[in-house]
Amino acid sequence: MLPTLLGVAILTFVVMRLVPGDIVELRYAGGSVAPEVIARERHQLGLDKPIAAQFADWMGGVVTLDFGTSLWTNRPVVEEVQIRFGLSLELALLATILAVALAVPLGVIAAVRQDTWVDYAIRIFSIGGLAMPSFWIGILTILALLTLFHWSPPLEFAPIWKDPVANLAQLIWPAIAVGYRYSAVSMRMTRSSVLEVLREDYIRTARAKGASERLVVVRHALRNSLLPVVTVISLEFAFLIGGLVVTEQVFNLNGLGHLLVDAVAHRDYTLIQALVLIMAMIFVVINFLVDMLYVVLDPRVRYA
Amino acid sequence: MSVTPLAEELARRRFEEHQGWPRFRRAVADFVRRRPLGAIGAALIVVMILAAALADVIAPYDPEQASFADLLLPPSGAHLVGTDPFGRDVLTRLLFGARTALLVGFGASLSGSTLGLVLGVVGAYLGGRVDQVIQRMMDVLISFPLIVLAIAVVSALGGGEGKVYNVVIAISIPIIPRVARVVRASALAIVAMPYIEAARSVGSGATRIMFRHIVPNVFAPFLIMLTAFLGQAILLEASLSFLGLGVNEPTPAWGLMLRGAGMQFMERAPWLAIAPGVAISLAVFGFNLFGDSLRDALDPRLRTA
Numbered sequence: 001m002l003p004t005l006l007g008v009a010i011l012t013f014v015v016m017r018l019v020p021g022d023i024v025e026l027r028y029a030g031g032s033v034a035p036e037v038i039a040r041e042r043h044q045l046g047l048d049k050p051i052a053a054q055f056a057d058w059m060g061g062v063v064t065l066d067f068g069t070s071l072w073t074n075r076p077v078v079e080e081v082q083i084r085f086g087l088s089l090e091l092a093l094l095a096t097i098l099a100v101a102l103a104v105p106l107g108v109i110a111a112v113r114q115d116t117w118v119d120y121a122i123r124i125f126s127i128g129g130l131a132m133p134s135f136w137i138g139i140l141t142i143l144a145l146l147t148l149f150h151w152s153p154p155l156e157f158a159p160i161w162k163d164p165v166a167n168l169a170q171l172i173w174p175a176i177a178v179g180y181r182y183s184a185v186s187m188r189m190t191r192s193s194v195l196e197v198l199r200e201d202y203i204r205t206a207r208a209k210g211a212s213e214r215l216v217v218v219r220h221a222l223r224n225s226l227l228p229v230v231t232v233i234s235l236e237f238a239f240l241i242g243g244l245v246v247t248e249q250v251f252n253l254n255g256l257g258h259l260l261v262d263a264v265a266h267r268d269y270t271l272i273q274a275l276v277l278i279m280a281m282i283f284v285v286i287n288f289l290v291d292m293l294y295v296v297l298d299p300r301v302r303y304a
Numbered sequence: 305m306s307v308t309p310l311a312e313e314l315a316r317r318r319f320e321e322h323q324g325w326p327r328f329r330r331a332v333a334d335f336v337r338r339r340p341l342g343a344i345g346a347a348l349i350v351v352m353i354l355a356a357a358l359a360d361v362i363a364p365y366d367p368e369q370a371s372f373a374d375l376l377l378p379p380s381g382a383h384l385v386g387t388d389p390f391g392r393d394v395l396t397r398l399l400f401g402a403r404t405a406l407l408v409g410f411g412a413s414l415s416g417s418t419l420g421l422v423l424g425v426v427g428a429y430l431g432g433r434v435d436q437v438i439q440r441m442m443d444v445l446i447s448f449p450l451i452v453l454a455i456a457v458v459s460a461l462g463g464g465e466g467k468v469y470n471v472v473i474a475i476s477i478p479i480i481p482r483v484a485r486v487v488r489a490s491a492l493a494i495v496a497m498p499y500i501e502a503a504r505s506v507g508s509g510a511t512r513i514m515f516r517h518i519v520p521n522v523f524a525p526f527l528i529m530l531t532a533f534l535g536q537a538i539l540l541e542a543s544l545s546f547l548g549l550g551v552n553e554p555t556p557a558w559g560l561m562l563r564g565a566g567m568q569f570m571e572r573a574p575w576l577a578i579a580p581g582v583a584i585s586l587a588v589f590g591f592n593l594f595g596d597s598l599r600d601a602l603d604p605r606l607r608t609a
Contacts, residue, residue, distance in 0.1 A: 003443075015457075133543060133581065133585070133588075136581035139567065139570070143571075246543045250567070264455055265459075276448070
């Protein structure tokens with residue numbers, strides 16, 4: 001875990017410094033500013049130090065959980081991230097709930113009714129979800145709301161504990177757009193996993209001893225096919241927290257993805273490094289939790 | 305004259321049937337019959353390739369020439385999918401956009417998957433420290449969110465006009481670790497095979513063993529990953545272009561068409577928001593269908609009854 005995160009930190013650090021232009025240059029772009037002013041400002045931000053020294057400074061802060069201040073807004077990085085994190089997390093959670101609520105029942109039905117029209121209809125629905133970019137589904141959703149109801153989602157973000165109605169009115173649409181794709185991925189996994197388990201001997205045994213089909217499917221087949229499904233769902237979830245850059249753009253949401261794009265555009269090194277590190281950390285931690293969850297779901301899995 | 309000209313002729317025919325064009329034709333016919341969905345996918349891909357290749361011939365207008373007399377015209381006989389806010393024909397731009405999509409799709413998935421193949425095979429065969437180093441590097445690349453990595457690469461290399469190749473590089477990098485992992489897993493099984501030991505004992509070098517003996521045997525998972533990432537690469541290109549980090553105006557690209565006009569004139573000109581998305585979806589749909597069928601055909605373990 002730690003070497004991976006260190007690698008991510010180094011890679012981000014080096015890549016961002018390879019990108020042409022830094023924040024000082026961008027701030028004074030177009031204007032005629034004396035080179036001394038630029039040099040002084042670089043010195044103030046510590047950008048004139050050798051890269052290794054800059055990295056050491058940054059790492060020294062990170063290990064004491066001090067992510068520094070944003071170069072662009074001069075506010076603490078933690079503060080900048082905190083505001084957006086709530087929105088991104090809520091969106092990811094909503095999308096996950098929608099996706100799981102769709103994917104698991106539909107996946108099971110498709111598997112049980114394999115090669116019937118029900119199966120085909122469900123599979124076409126899911127293949128469509130994989131093919132359509134979720135940001136385009138978002139655009140279509142907005143278009144449909146506009147033309148049918150002459151209404152568009154509110155632009156102002158309201159935290160759910162303050163104004164749940166306004167909050168959901170804003171976030172439910174991107175959650176649907178993203179959740180559709182997400183459910184398609186998990187539905188395919190559920191279907192193939194259940195199909196595989198349904199061929200096991202113990203399913204035949206369960207049927208032979210007279211268990212109802214419902215019991216066989218829910219208790220014996222579904223429970224044993226959950227492992228790969230849980231993996232897919234959690235990896236997608238990890239991706240959703242920072243990866244909804246485009247959907248956020250479409251719905252004009254101020255989430256982590258949006259923040260990252262802005263930070264890259266401004267060459268706001270401290271903010272970019274913190275964001276990428278946080279996203280990588282979420283990914284690594286969720287990966288670890290999934291490994292742990294395996295033990296709970298499947299008693300045969302053991303870690304020494 | 306030989307005693308059995310007929311037998312000889314028959315033998316020759318049978319031999320020919322098993323190679324070259326007739327064999328290919330039969331394989332295609334077989335694929336269409338046994339995997340109709342895959343055939344639909346392949347047909348979509350062929351249509352897309354034709355559209356891209358023949359765009360100069362079949363497109364009714366110039367893709368980049370603005371015409372201020374025809375701004376935002378709705379679909380009609382002259383402009384089947386209407387015009388954009390610069391008066392350019394949308395259908396023409398869709399056809400030329402297929403070029404960008406295919407170039408990026410094939411370019412990125414081919415280069416990314418090939419690098420992943422090499423890294424996976426080298427790691428599996430050499431093992432030890434080399435394998436460890438490669439694996440840790442792949443771990444790092446994989447924990448970067450895909451889009452974040454692409455954004456970083458595009459801004460590092462600079463996107464913009466004529467910089468399609470930078471977009472290709474940006475999209476190929478996240479593909480590398482994913483292919484490398486799968487290939488490594490399959491290659492590990494091959495490395496343990498007796499024929500690898502035999503090859504080593506007759507004095508074959510590491511390079512020869514890796515590329516003559518291991519690579520051909522992990523080609524099935526490689527091809528499966530390659531086709532799976534074709535659709536993904538096209539999706540990613542559309543997303544990047546939509547963000548303004550991919551291909552730039554006036555180059556026609558589907559994601560780019562959604563970005564500016566599609567969002568801005570949504571109510572006045574809904575065809576601008578709908579048509580490019582349909583093109584993206586059909587392309588990805590085609591590659592996914594084809595890829596799925598290819599996987600079923602190539603990998604018996606994954607075959608569903």
